[in-house]
Amino acid sequence: MLQTHPFTRSSFWLKVVAGVALVAAADALFFFHPVGATVGAFALTWALVVAIVRPGLLKDPRALSAMAGAAGLAVVLIDRPGVLAWLLFGLMLSLAVLSARVRKGEPAWRWLQRLIVQSAVAFAGPALDMIRLSRRRSRRPGVSPVAVLKVLIVPLIGGAVFLGLFASANPLIAGALDSVRVPAPGFDGVQRALWWSVALVTVGATLRPRWRRKLIDLPSLRGSGVPGVGAASVTLSLIVFNAVFALQNGLDIAFLWSGAPLPGDIGLSDYAHKGAWTLMATALLAGVFVLVALRPGSETARKPLVRALVIVWVGQTLLLVASSIYRTADYIESYALTRFRIAALIWMAMVAIGLLLICWRLIRDKDGHWLIDANVRLVLVVLVIVSVVDLGAVAAWWNVRHAREVGGRGVELDLGYLRTLGAPALVSLVELEQTAPDPGLRDRAAAVRAEIHAQVRAEQADWRSWTWRDARRLDRVDRLAAGRPLARPTPGPREWDGRLRPPPPPPAIAPVVVSAPVAYEVAPLTSPPGV
Template sequence: MDIVLASKRRRFVWSVAAAITAVAAGDVLFYQRGAYGGQTGFALAALLLLAIACRPAIWRDRRAWVAAAAAFAFALQMVRDPGPLPWTLYWVAAGMTVLLPATGTFDDGWRWFQRLLAHALRSVVAPVLDLVRWRRVRRARSQWRFNLSDGLRGVALPIIGSGVILLLFVAANPVLAQWVDRLAGPGLWELDAVRIMIWIVLLVAAWSLLHPRPIQPIMGTFDGSGELPLPGVTVASVRRSLIAFNLLFAVQNGLDIAYLSGSVPMPAGITLADYAHRGAYPLIATALLAALFVLVTLRPGSHTAAIPAIRRLVGLWIGQNLILVASSMLRTIDYVEAYSLTGLRLAALAWMALVGCGLVFILWRLRGGRSASWLINANLAAAGLVVSSFALTDSAAFVASWNARHAADVGGRGAALDLCYLRMLGDSSLPALIELEQRPDIAPALRDRVRYVRNAVLFTLDRRMHDGGWTWHGERRLAAARAEFPDLPARLPMPAGDRMCDGRLKPPPAPPAPESSPLTVAARP
């Protein structure tokens, strides 16, 4: 028992020392140096290394190593190109890294959602709670010789005395003062609300990984099997519903195949873009309702799910739903080709693909008698792959490149190039803008506008890189731009303010309206 308590004590002391180290390093990096870009990724990776070093249980858990590898990958992406998505996925993976050794077998995503949510909420007040609990344990176990208060009293006099003497020496010796400034930075003695908030955030973030306390989920997994008595849901009503649904879906899918394939001309007054844009999202909602219907009325182990005719009707209906999802994706692609690609439309295509995967998983679960945990984990695995691919790649650069190559201004089938949108994408659009500017087949007026937008994006990137927002992608893009345009100055000037966001000249201001003379009212005789 004493060995276990001593081991816990050592881990706690090492966790405190690591947390203080993390706060001190974060103060230098984020406050004194003003870093806020890719340096955050290095800080996240170092914090995870500290947590692994302070928690030997992670070393012996292969599942924790898998989660740690994912966390390091997202930290590397924060170095390359920071964003909210890799930031969020890093904390999910890092939280699983420190919580997995304290759990048994991996159960399901719903329970892990509860664990991670409780871990995040507790982390806000965890340093205070753990300090109070530690002091209570110290007082209750008198056989422990070391006491926090006694320890502080024992080191207070030498630390305070040495600090006073050091301050006096610094004031009297300019050489020593210069050494201290170089070692600690000129802002060491300055305290303000921003700095204190940075310390608190760093402490909470570090302590959440250095000293986690797993919390058992309150709610179990949705079972989703067996009979679920619902009013109006009988074998006959489910069979009739599936027959009617299959007929309605057959009509809708037949129309989509006829119109979207070009076999039948569109009716008068309706364009293909209108047809594509209007139906994409409602059809996905229909597919989601179909999935909900199957989950509620055909639960594995229920009487309706055991009837072969109903199972065949369900298979046919889910197949038609998959055709409907494919039609929705084709509609969205046609709309993108007629207009332009945006980040939201790209995410919508990924969401539609996930809906299709979910339908396949539902059918697989029904035919194989799989559990609800299996269905949750399968959908979460598919969603994790898609979200991770978005987090680890620069989708904005893909969007900018696609629009620059398919716009009507450069002979494509899309709409006119939206340079305001490319400028809003930031330095992700820089490679596409450089490639577009160097094309020999664009009009001189468009080339001038592209050059202005490119200069504006370069100026913003250059200023951010010099102000602490360094990123690996940003450095590479800036270097590539300087290689393409060797005459660029060392510090890029601010673009002229006489143009709009797309490079067009601002219209001259309207002349002021002439002042009207006051009306003279003739006096009556």
């Protein structure tokens, strides 16, 4: 925990006490306990403690904005704890504690280096602080801990060596040493020690962040293009690429978007379901080509024909991305919606925006830092939105309303997948149970809902695993059940998708084997001799 300014006794020990208190609170809340809204409450407390022990942060507008973002993410953690929201909270808190020493206008590339340095050096922070503290005390009257250690290290190690040698030669000494039993730490004690160590390092990184002035500059993305690739080659490449892309886009417009019949035995579903990720890879390659071969300021990038071809090519690439989104949407309609497919659609939209940013950089002659900063802001905004929105609840809502069993255009409802979603699918399952026309589907939905409902109620009964969002879910279920009570599912063992398991077949009765009669050969009677 090293800073550029000298130690001040009050501030240093205040941070030590605050760090130990935070770690003790984390131990009481999370060590071998379920997590819930307590994660958000701890995050809020952590941010408040940082603001108290480092009051200078509140004077910097950037640090204040980052602290506000950390507080907002802590509220998200109270509502819906998750790994993504927790990582974003840690990022915002780290940006806040570093902002006071970073000049305005620092690009994202240098920020990334500072965050990496802070994370790496944080593990050695407590040792560095103790060394510096001992050096500072050595300049004052008194005994330095390092000096005491230097005096004692040789006697302690040497005495232990000689005592061990004498114990091997003298049974009296060996017996006395054997009678001294030091209790060995149990497995729980080792785990708790590791927990405290990691927690102290993590908390200490925000109370006393590491600092490094020398950073690696980003390699220039301006100037000449790829060595050996001239303007003629780039121009011809763009003409060829535009022609190839026009072929693919023309086919998509003719058959995918218009719905015209395909030639031969190829069905529209087969055409639509193939190639979504291949098209996305093609779009990414197009972006990389523009990024590398057409650097702003180069001779090639200044040619009007090249710039026009790039704009047309990026437009065609955006049409490819739109076709990929259309194919994925058609795939969802045929195979239901999942969290992964929602994330895929979000990724495709981000690729499209990234292509627009690359094109804008070329047109407006922006540098590489501008492009990286713009993409980092885009990623952060998307991640924050994803951490707030429950993608599982969105998938359950869509699947229930578009299922074939309820008159929708989707496929048969996969109750097994809704079961894997857990709490996010609870409200949708209740609505399905109350509106499904098929009694068998209602019974299956009731069985899956009852299991999830009981699990959520059990988690909400524990104050450590209680969450605000699940509390709202249970309130919503209670309101739905007030007008139409929920039915009890038919008792019996169930399959993963809520179907009743068929009863086991009766034990087979061994057939009675009747043996065939045995024929015995009877010898003919003969008269005794002499008769």
